[in-house]
Amino acid sequence: MMPRLTNAVTQPRQTHTDSERQPSKLLPIGLVLAAVLAVEVVVLEAPPLIRSSVILLFLGFGPGLGLVGLLDIRDLTQQLVLGMGISLALATLISLLSIYSGYWSPLDILLVLAAITIVAALFQLRMEPKPFGLPRG
Amino acid sequence: MASFPLLKPATTQQLALRALLRDALGPITAVVAIVIWVLAVDTADYRLMTDIGLISVLPLSALLAMVALTLCFLHELTRSPIRTPVVLFFIVALIFMLFGVTALIEPIPRFESAWKHVGVTDVVLRTGTIDPHIDIYFNWPGFFVLAALITELGGFESPLSLVNWAPVVFNLLYLGPLLMIFRRATSDTRLVWLGVWIFYLANWVGQDYLSPQAFAFFLYLVILAILITWLPVSTASPAKLINLLRRYRLSGRLIERLINWIVPPDLPASPITRKQQAALGLVVVLLYAAVVPSHQLTPFAILGAVTILVISNRCQVRYMPVVMAILAVVWLRYMAAAYFAGHGSQVADQVGAVSTSLISNLGERLSGSPGHLIVVYLRSTASVIFWALAGFGCLRRIRHKRWDFSFAILALAPFPLLALQSYGGEMLLRIYFFSLPFMAFFVAALFFPTKSLSRSRVRRVTLPLLVLLLLTSFFFTRYGNERMDAFTPNEVRATTFIYDTAPEGSLLLAGTAKTPWKHRNYESYTHQTLTDSVEWNLSGDLETNLDLLKVKMNGSQYPGAYLIITRSQIANDDMFELLPYRLDDMVAALSNSDDFDILYANEDAIIFVLAPTIPEGSP
Numbered sequence: 001m002m003p004r005l006t007n008a009v010t011q012p013r014q015t016h017t018d019s020e021r022q023p024s025k026l027l028p029i030g031l032v033l034a035a036v037l038a039v040e041v042v043v044l045e046a047p048p049l050i051r052s053s054v055i056l057l058f059l060g061f062g063p064g065l066g067l068v069g070l071l072d073i074r075d076l077t078q079q080l081v082l083g084m085g086i087s088l089a090l091a092t093l094i095s096l097l098s099i100y101s102g103y104w105s106p107l108d109i110l111l112v113l114a115a116i117t118i119v120a121a122l123f124q125l126r127m128e129p130k131p132f133g134l135p136r137g
Numbered sequence: 138m139a140s141f142p143l144l145k146p147a148t149t150q151q152l153a154l155r156a157l158l159r160d161a162l163g164p165i166t167a168v169v170a171i172v173i174w175v176l177a178v179d180t181a182d183y184r185l186m187t188d189i190g191l192i193s194v195l196p197l198s199a200l201l202a203m204v205a206l207t208l209c210f211l212h213e214l215t216r217s218p219i220r221t222p223v224v225l226f227f228i229v230a231l232i233f234m235l236f237g238v239t240a241l242i243e244p245i246p247r248f249e250s251a252w253k254h255v256g257v258t259d260v261v262l263r264t265g266t267i268d269p270h271i272d273i274y275f276n277w278p279g280f281f282v283l284a285a286l287i288t289e290l291g292g293f294e295s296p297l298s299l300v301n302w303a304p305v306v307f308n309l310l311y312l313g314p315l316l317m318i319f320r321r322a323t324s325d326t327r328l329v330w331l332g333v334w335i336f337y338l339a340n341w342v343g344q345d346y347l348s349p350q351a352f353a354f355f356l357y358l359v360i361l362a363i364l365i366t367w368l369p370v371s372t373a374s375p376a377k378l379i380n381l382l383r384r385y386r387l388s389g390r391l392i393e394r395l396i397n398w399i400v401p402p403d404l405p406a407s408p409i410t411r412k413q414q415a416a417l418g419l420v421v422v423l424l425y426a427a428v429v430p431s432h433q434l435t436p437f438a439i440l441g442a443v444t445i446l447v448i449s450n451r452c453q454v455r456y457m458p459v460v461m462a463i464l465a466v467v468w469l470r471y472m473a474a475a476y477f478a479g480h481g482s483q484v485a486d487q488v489g490a491v492s493t494s495l496i497s498n499l500g501e502r503l504s505g506s507p508g509h510l511i512v513v514y515l516r517s518t519a520s521v522i523f524w525a526l527a528g529f530g531c532l533r534r535i536r537h538k539r540w541d542f543s544f545a546i547l548a549l550a551p552f553p554l555l556a557l558q559s560y561g562g563e564m565l566l567r568i569y570f571f572s573l574p575f576m577a578f579f580v581a582a583l584f585f586p587t588k589s590l591s592r593s594r595v596r597r598v599t600l601p602l603l604v605l606l607l608l609t610s611f612f613f614t615r616y617g618n619e620r621m622d623a624f625t626p627n628e629v630r631a632t633t634f635i636y637d638t639a640p641e642g643s644l645l646l647a648g649t650a651k652t653p654w655k656h657r658n659y660e661s662y663t664h665q666t667l668t669d670s671v672e673w674n675l676s677g678d679l680e681t682n683l684d685l686l687k688v689k690m691n692g693s694q695y696p697g698a699y700l701i702i703t704r705s706q707i708a709n710d711d712m713f714e715l716l717p718y719r720l721d722d723m724v725a726a727l728s729n730s731d732d733f734d735i736l737y738a739n740e741d742a743i744i745f746v747l748a749p750t751i752p753e754g755s756p
Contacts, residue, residue: 085360085420
C-alpha cells in the first residue's frame, strides 16, 4: 500500500470507522459516471449549456482526478490543482498525437480520455478505502 | 435626585444576533458591492475611451464598489481564524471584477491576438491538420489543438465563444497552484491570502487572454507547486561546505554567514517514498511535455527555474533539468524546424544581446501620444516599485529569520531570459509575469513577515494604502491601451465582409495590426499591415507614398487586394504614432484618389481596392 503523502509536518495517525470510510468510493464512482456522461452528451448532442458544462468539467478534471486518486493525496486544493494540470496536459498531448498521426477525431480523443479516467477510477476502487477531501481534526 | 435608568445586560440571543451580524457584514457588503459594480459598468460607454483607456469611462461607483470589496477583504484578514470560504468568495469576486470588466462593457471580444488565435484554432478545426509553414503558431500548436478539442466537443459555434471570459477562467485556474505555493513558505494564512490578492492586483501584463502563454503559465505554476510541495531537498548541512572552504582558507565570517543562509533547506520537508517521488517526477515530466509544444518561451522559463532549484540544492529531482532540456531541444530540432529554417539566424543573433533586448522592450515603447505615455511610464514605474517592495519584503523576512531562499531565487530566475531574445519587445513583460507569484509573496511579506498577531498602527495605514494604490493603477496599466484593443460591431462587419468577398489567396492589408481579423480562413490569405510591409518614402509626400501602396496592391501573385482601415487602427496610430502619416489623412487621400475605390464603408471601417484599369484603346 502506497504511504500517504503529507505536507510539512507528518499528520498523526487517524483511526476510521466504517462510516468514515464509505465516502472514499464516491469519487471514483463519480468519475466513471462523469466519463460516461461526457461521451453521452457529445454523441447524443445534448443542449448546448449542458454539453459545454459537462465537457469543460470533464476535460478540466476527469482524467487528472482519476490519476491523482492513485497518489493518495489528501489535501483538497492539491487534488484539484494536480487533477486540473494532469487533465489538461493529457488532453493536449493526446490531441497532438491524434493530429500529428493524421487522424484528427475529437470524439475518439474523448473516448481515450474517458477510458483513462475509468481505468484509473477502477484502480482507485480496488485500493484500500480512505476518506476523501480535507483530513479531519 | 435624578436616577439613571439601568442598562439591561444583553441576553444570550441578542449577543448571538450581534455576532451573526458582525460575521455577515463583510460578505453582505461584498455582495452589495458586486451588484453595484455590475450595474455601474453596464452604463459605461467604451466608445468614449480616451488614450488612457478604460479608466476614462469607468464609473466612479464601480471603483468605489471595488474599494469596498478590498476593505472587506482586509478586514477579514484581521479575524482569527480567517474564514476560508469568505476570503475565497472575495477573491473570486475580485477576479471577476478585474478580468471580466471588458466582457461586460465591450460587445465584441477584444485584442487582435485573441482573434488571431481563434483563426489558428479554426484551421485545426476545419482541416484537422497542422502546417508549420503557415505561421510560427503552427510550430507550437499544443494550445490551439486543445482549444479546437474544447470547441468541437463542447459544441461551441466557434472558438470566438471562448475569448470573452478566458481571462477570468485562466485567473481562476491560477488560484489553486498559487495557494499551494504560498502555503509551503508559511502557515500564516494572512500572508497567503494577501499574497494571492496582491498577485491579482499586480497582474496587469494581460497575458491571460485566450493564448498559449496563459495556458503554459498555469502549467508553469503547477510544476513549481509540485516541486516545492513534495520534492524539495529535506536535509542539507552547511558544515561540509564550510569545512571545505576552511581547509583551503577560503572562508570568512561573512562567507560563512552567507552559506548558513543559503544552504539550509528553507521549505519544510515532506515525507515521501521513492515510488511517490518517481510518480510525481513523472507528473512533472508529463506537464512539461504539454508545455513544450504549446509555447515558445515558457519551457525555458520552467527549465531555468528548475535548474536553479537543483543547482542551489533546493530540489530532489536532479535529473529534471536534463530531461526538460532534452524535451525542449527535441521539439525545436524536429517539430519547430520549419520556423527555425526561416528565422534561425534572427533568433541566434539575439542571444546575448541584452542591450538590444532592453532597447526593444523599453526604449521603443517610450513614444506616442501624451495619454499613452502616461500609461507607459506608469507601467515601468509601477513594475520597478513593485520589485523594490518585494526586495524589502524579502529582507524583512530574513530579519525575522524566515529563510525564503527558494522563493527569492524563483523570483529572480526569469530575468536571464532577457539575454535569450527580445521576444518581439515583450520579454520584460514575460519576465514580470513569470516572477510575479514570488514577487507578490514578498510584497505581502512586508506587512506580515511573521505569524505575530500584534497589531501594528503602521500596517493599519500602509496596507490599505498600498492595496488601493495597486487597485487604481491596475486599470491604467492593464487597460491603458483599451481604446485600440477594443473592437466595435461595425469593425467586425467590415472584416466579415472581406472574408465573405475576397477570393482565396488575396492580399489583405490593414493600417495596423489592431484589427479583428485572421479569425477565418487564416491559411488562405496573405495578411499584412502598412506598418510592417510598406517601405515608406519619408522624404516624399502622401500622394507619392500612395503610389507605393498601389504598387504593393497590384502584385500579380494576388487574385485580389484589399486595404481595410478601422477605428481601432486609427486609435493605435494616434497613440503610438506608427506611420509617417496619420491614418485619418491617409483615408481622406485614398478616398479622393482616382487609383482607389471604396468597396465597403461603415461608421468604424472602410475598405479600399484598386480602381479598375481600363486598357488603352478601349472605347
